[in-house]
Amino acid sequence: MRVLVFTALVCLMFNGSSSNGYKHEDFTTESGENCAVPRPCEESSDDFFRRQRPFTDNIRSNVIDTMRRTPMYNLNKTQSIFDAFSDQYELPKACNGPLKVYDFIVVGAGSAGSVLAARLSEGKRASVLLLEAGQGESIISGVPILAPVLQQTDYVWPYFMEHQPGVCLGMENERCFWPRGKAVGGTSVVNYMIYTRGMPIDWNRIAAKGNYGWSYEEVLPYYMKSERANLRGLKNSPWHGRDGELNVEDVPFRSKLSKAFLDAAHLLGNRRVDYNSPDGFGFSFIQATINRGIRTSSAKAFLHNNKKRKNLHILTKSYVTKILIDPQTKTAYGVEFQRLGRKYTVFAEKEVILSAGPIESPHLLMLSGVGPADHLRSFGINVIQDLKVGETLYDHISFPGITFLLNATQLTLVERKIATIQNTLQYTQFGDGPMSSLAGVETIGYIKTNESEELGDIPDIELLGSCASLASDQGNVVAKGLHLSDWLYNQVYKPIENIDSFTVLFMLLHPKSKGLLRLGSTNPFQQPKLYGNYLTHPKDVATSVAAIRYIIRLIDTPPFKKYGAKLYKKKYPNCAQFEFDSDKYWECAVRTITSTLHHQIATCKMGPGTDEYAVVDPELRVHGIRNLRVADSSIIPITLAAHTNAPAIMIGEKAADLIKNTWKL
Ligand SMILES: Cc1cc2nc3c(=O)[nH]c(=O)nc-3n(C[C@H](O)[C@H](O)[C@H](O)COP(=O)(O)OP(=O)(O)OC[C@H]3O[C@@H](n4cnc5c(N)ncnc54)[C@H](O)[C@@H]3O)c2cc1C
Ligand SMILES: *[C@@H]1O[C@H](CO)[C@@H](O)[C@H](O)[C@H]1NC(C)=O
Numbered sequence: 001m002r003v004l005v006f007t008a009l010v011c012l013m014f015n016g017s018s019s020n021g022y023k024h025e026d027f028t029t030e031s032g033e034n035c036a037v038p039r040p041c042e043e044s045s046d047d048f049f050r051r052q053r054p055f056t057d058n059i060r061s062n063v064i065d066t067m068r069r070t071p072m073y074n075l076n077k078t079q080s081i082f083d084a085f086s087d088q089y090e091l092p093k094a095c096n097g098p099l100k101v102y103d104f105i106v107v108g109a110g111s112a113g114s115v116l117a118a119r120l121s122e123g124k125r126a127s128v129l130l131l132e133a134g135q136g137e138s139i140i141s142g143v144p145i146l147a148p149v150l151q152q153t154d155y156v157w158p159y160f161m162e163h164q165p166g167v168c169l170g171m172e173n174e175r176c177f178w179p180r181g182k183a184v185g186g187t188s189v190v191n192y193m194i195y196t197r198g199m200p201i202d203w204n205r206i207a208a209k210g211n212y213g214w215s216y217e218e219v220l221p222y223y224m225k226s227e228r229a230n231l232r233g234l235k236n237s238p239w240h241g242r243d244g245e246l247n248v249e250d251v252p253f254r255s256k257l258s259k260a261f262l263d264a265a266h267l268l269g270n271r272r273v274d275y276n277s278p279d280g281f282g283f284s285f286i287q288a289t290i291n292r293g294i295r296t297s298s299a300k301a302f303l304h305n306n307k308k309r310k311n312l313h314i315l316t317k318s319y320v321t322k323i324l325i326d327p328q329t330k331t332a333y334g335v336e337f338q339r340l341g342r343k344y345t346v347f348a349e350k351e352v353i354l355s356a357g358p359i360e361s362p363h364l365l366m367l368s369g370v371g372p373a374d375h376l377r378s379f380g381i382n383v384i385q386d387l388k389v390g391e392t393l394y395d396h397i398s399f400p401g402i403t404f405l406l407n408a409t410q411l412t413l414v415e416r417k418i419a420t421i422q423n424t425l426q427y428t429q430f431g432d433g434p435m436s437s438l439a440g441v442e443t444i445g446y447i448k449t450n451e452s453e454e455l456g457d458i459p460d461i462e463l464l465g466s467c468a469s470l471a472s473d474q475g476n477v478v479a480k481g482l483h484l485s486d487w488l489y490n491q492v493y494k495p496i497e498n499i500d501s502f503t504v505l506f507m508l509l510h511p512k513s514k515g516l517l518r519l520g521s522t523n524p525f526q527q528p529k530l531y532g533n534y535l536t537h538p539k540d541v542a543t544s545v546a547a548i549r550y551i552i553r554l555i556d557t558p559p560f561k562k563y564g565a566k567l568y569k570k571k572y573p574n575c576a577q578f579e580f581d582s583d584k585y586w587e588c589a590v591r592t593i594t595s596t597l598h599h600q601i602a603t604c605k606m607g608p609g610t611d612e613y614a615v616v617d618p619e620l621r622v623h624g625i626r627n628l629r630v631a632d633s634s635i636i637p638i639t640l641a642a643h644t645n646a647p648a649i650m651i652g653e654k655a656a657d658l659i660k661n662t663w664k665l
């Protein structure tokens with residue numbers, strides 16, 4: 001009821017303002033009367049998050065400490081290094097906030113939203129408001145080796161998966177941590193920078209489900225459009241773009257273990273490939289979204305050079321609480337958001353586009369009346385469109401626990417040893433050295449285990465070779481990012497802190513287990529309930545164990561034996577009843593450190609009208625609602641053999657074209 005009255009009021013305001021409202025010509029000379037008028041908030045997002053903030057400022061990072069001591073950075077003792085040299089996004093002139101009306105409002109400046117807003121505002125044919133809850137990046141978030149540290153900062157939304165019996169047993173409170181980026185640039189500001197696109201079969205399967213325009217052949221040009229590749233040995237490859245904005249480069253730092261990994265893979269019969277070509281089934285060094293050793297977030301790639309566009313307003317610390325949808329005409333016409341303790345209503349003449357990522361896009365849809373009808377009603381939300389928002393959720397799980405010990409030193413990245421002023425200067429001047437490492441992750445390989453039911457070269461596992469283990473940073477960074485329990489770390493990993501050790505991770509590419517996202521309350525600041533349902537399908541358990549067997553075989557080869565690599569056999573205390581190295585033991589181990597690689601997808605799944613689980617159509621329009629699209633990783637309908645940053649950017653690129661076509665821009 002209250003929702004209806006309020007919506008009606010807003011409609012009146014909208015109708016009133018559109019007659020004398022924004023015109024393209026006066027965009028550059030806006031006067032105060034075109035600005036949105038803020039109101040005070042009952043409860044502000046700032047207060048809410050301050051209260052909920054799970055982290056104290058006790059990040060322990062030797063690398064950050066060393067940067068503080070490096071004169072070049074010129075930081076004083078009390079200054080937060082995360083505030084140092086941070087990116088600023090200025091407000092429109094003559095306004096303390098946004099205008100009242102724009103052509104397009106994009107919610108979320110993440111991997112997808114950044115490129116989308118940049119493309120829509122090209123050529124000044126449309127006005128675009130980009131709303132982002134987070135703030136600009138800092139010099140720290142650009143340093144690859146610090147990627148895992150960022151999970152302990154305000155650069156993430158600190159979500160937790162609901163408790164699920166039998167997984168995440170070694171995490172604090174047996175709950176998995178699901179951080180998501182909260183910054184201009186979104187999750188591309190905190191991710192591990194691995195650049196992957198997915199196999200042709202993945203996209204062709206998506207297209208075959210009625211998603212016209214999404215076959216591999218059709219999405220490839222969008223990947224290449226963004227890309228500015230600078231990859232050794234691939235200068236003339238027809239599969240890489242060179243004129244885009246997103247730097248894709250080799251990681252300057254390579255340990256000897258990375259070469260051992262590729263040599264060992266070769267001995268087991270695997271090919272060396274460009275895994276981002278259509279013939280990607282094999283092994284390779286990682287291709288990364290970095291520019292001479294510095295992270296290229298989606299914001300750096302697509303927004304930095306366009307900050308001054310008069311028709312693109314980028315507002316940081318702006319927290320969208322609702323999409324305004326007329327319940328009669330089922331047309332989206334604006335958004336409500338909060339910024340610095342004030343509340344704004346802003347209108348879209350053409351479209352609202354949700355790019356808030358796989359958790360907040362479905363969350364906002366549901367809060368705005370689009371979602372499973374019974375579920376919304378149980379929270380007293382007026383249902384505008386009954387859709388299965390949040391009812392599909394896939395994720396990629398991994399296992400960073402298997403550890404190999406070396407009898408050689410200087411092969412792995414031991415955090416306290418590499419945190420030297422010399423390495424910091426080396427990095428600052430040349431962008432290389434250990435600080436340019438993706439926190440130790442170096443190589444990638446696609447394999448098919450004997451559990452796969454696929455025919456042909458279709459992988460079910462991705463391997464990630466690294467030159468570090470959970471013990472390499474004394475439990476201060478990676479384990480903290482996972483919220484690993486102290487009992488587990490102290491008993492298993494602490495004893496090997498002084499020995500060089502490394503892990504090889506696997507990623508379960510096509511899990512059969514399916515998760516879910518539901519509302520927890522009608523408070524927009526309260527996180528939705530996230531159900532991973534990890535390992536609920538027996539095939540996922542069997543494939544994980546098969547992956548571990550493969551990893552053990554891979555390390556048991558001359559390239560690794562040369563360094564004395566051997567499996568660390570300390571049992572997890574909670575798995576003591578199983579014989580070490582038995583299938584049951586490894587199952588227990590994976591259930592103990594069930595760690596996500598943060599590729600949640602499908603919560604606003606794309607599909608044609610005949611797909612009862614579809615939320616958006618193949619042109620990303622929310623089924624049944626006008627002028628509302630979703631463009632981010634939440635629309636990916638099925639699992640991909642890929643980490644999801646590049647796919648999200650591709651989706652942003654493609655969405656921009658779809659929208660430009662609709663409005664003849
Ligand atoms: C720790 C970690 C490591 C990862 N490593 C890799 C990797 O190496 N390679 C890879 O390819 N992928 C990686 N990923 C995954 C990948 O980065 C994400 O899938 C991808 O960035 C998602 O893009 P998106 O556009 O869908 O959402 P996001 O990039 O998450 O963008 C959503 C944006 O919306 C904003 N937002 C949300 N709600 C609101 C609101 N109500 N109001 C205003 N703004 C809002 C958020 O703050 C955010 O900026 C990683 C993810 C994590 C968390
Ligand atoms: C150090 O930085 C903080 C935060 O920017 C500032 O408040 C303080 O005055 C600075 N102290 C010195 C000694 O410069």
Ligand SMILES: *[C@@H]1O[C@H](CO)[C@@H](O)[C@H](O)[C@H]1NC(C)=O
Pocket residue numbers: 450451546
């Ligand atoms: C795969 O191999 C393992 C051990 O080599 C075996 O235990 C398992 O049953 C095999 N799985 C299938 C599906 O054949």
Ligand SMILES: *[C@@H]1O[C@H](CO)[C@@H](O)[C@H](O)[C@H]1NC(C)=O
Pocket residue numbers: 407408561562563564
């Ligand atoms: C390390 O491994 C090499 C090769 O196996 C071996 O010769 C050497 O004795 C080992 N050193 C130690 C300290 O174990």
